Amino acid sequence: MEQINNIQVVPCTSSNYLKAFTVHYSQNGTKKSWDFMQTHDSVSVLIFNTTSHCFILVKQFRPAVYMCEWERMKPAHADPEGEQGDEGCATAGPEEEQEGSEEASRPHQPPASAGVTYELCAGIVDKPHLSLEEIACQEVLEECGYEIPVSKLRRITSYRSGVGVTGAKQTMFYAEVSDENRVGEGGGQPQEGELIEVVKVPLHEAMTFAYDESIPKTMGVIFSFMWFHSNMAPKYKISTNV
Ligand SMILES: Nc1nc(=O)c2ncn([C@@H]3O[C@H](COP(=O)(O)OP(=O)(O)O[C@H]4O[C@H](CO)[C@@H](O)[C@H](O)[C@H]4O)[C@@H](O)[C@H]3O)c2[nH]1
Numbered sequence: 598m599e600q601i602n603n604i605q606v607v608p609c610t611s612s613n614y615l616k617a618f619t620v621h622y623s624q625n626g627t628k629k630s631w632d633f634m635q636t637h638d639s640v641s642v643l644i645f646n647t648t649s650h651c652f653i654l655v656k657q658f659r660p661a662v663y664m665c666e667w668e669r670m671k672p673a674h675a676d677p678e679g680e681q682g683d684e685g686c687a688t689a690g691p692e693e694e695q696e697g698s699e700e701a702s703r704p705h706q707p708p709a710s711a712g713v714t715y716e717l718c719a720g721i722v723d724k725p726h727l728s729l730e731e732i733a734c735q736e737v738l739e740e741c742g743y744e745i746p747v748s749k750l751r752r753i754t755s756y757r758s759g760v761g762v763t764g765a766k767q768t769m770f771y772a773e774v775s776d777e778n779r780v781g782e783g784g785g786q787p788q789e790g791e792l793i794e795v796v797k798v799p800l801h802e803a804m805t806f807a808y809d810e811s812i813p814k815t816m817g818v819i820f821s822f823m824w825f826h827s828n829m830a831p832k833y834k835i836s837t838n839v
């Protein structure tokens with residue numbers, strides 16, 4: 598379990614990952630404006646291990662998810678844009694800053710598990726010299742430890758994510774792997790700060806997993822499990838409990 602402490606929230610003024618803008622425009626003669634962020638497109642891969650009949654997912658701490666929970670649990674007086682003084686900044690109170698103290702003893706800070714989500718293996722498209730498929734295969738290797746050629750990828754579809762905020766394009770692939778393709782532990786690239794746990798979801802538990810709201814997960818997981826159910830499950834002649 599991760600230990601999350603020393604939380605400080607500051608305005609994001611310069612980032613390699615996102616840029617915030619306001620666009621002013623006219624729609625059918627009416628002047629409008631909209632705030633949005635430019636981010637990278639991304640790829641994701643539904644991985645099915647044919648040896649163990651399990652889906653291979655990744656589990657990782659997501660600061661954005663955690664901060665939603667942090668906001669929710671914050672006492673009313675701890676307004677980041679109000680009483681903290683620094684514009685738009687928030688710092689955890691003194692009791693939150695003691696390293697190593699029990700998370701349960703911090704009434705205003707959610708446990709780290711509140712920010713951990715189950716996701717498809719995925720990555721941002723930030724290498725112009727590589728195809729979407731090549732980036733997807735790199736992520737499968739780095740995050741999950743399976744080495745597969747691009748020919749093993751089947752494109753499921755692409756769609757827009759965060760249409761109110763980013764509108765970035767995500768492309769989803771499907772890949773069947775076997776234990777023989779496993780060449781490493783996965784886990785992401787520690788030098789880039791990635792700390793990823795590889796988890797297996799047995800095929801027969803997939804739909805129960807997908808609809809269990811107590812398990813935080815992305816829409817990609819739910820959609821891809823349903824895609825598998827209607828497109829691939831008959832091939833494996835296994836009920837997925839829909
Ligand atoms: N985002 C960001 N902010 C930082 O401040 C920040 N600082 C460092 N980094 C580094 O960027 C890399 C991002 O990792 P990936 O390429 O594996 O992309 P994912 O984070 O897995 O995101 C994908 O999968 C998600 C789940 O399906 C989708 O929601 C996304 O759309 C989709 O791109 C890591 O090396 C991370 O250390 C930041 N990355």
Ligand SMILES: [Mg+2]
Pocket residue numbers: 718719720721736740
């Ligand atoms: Mg990733």
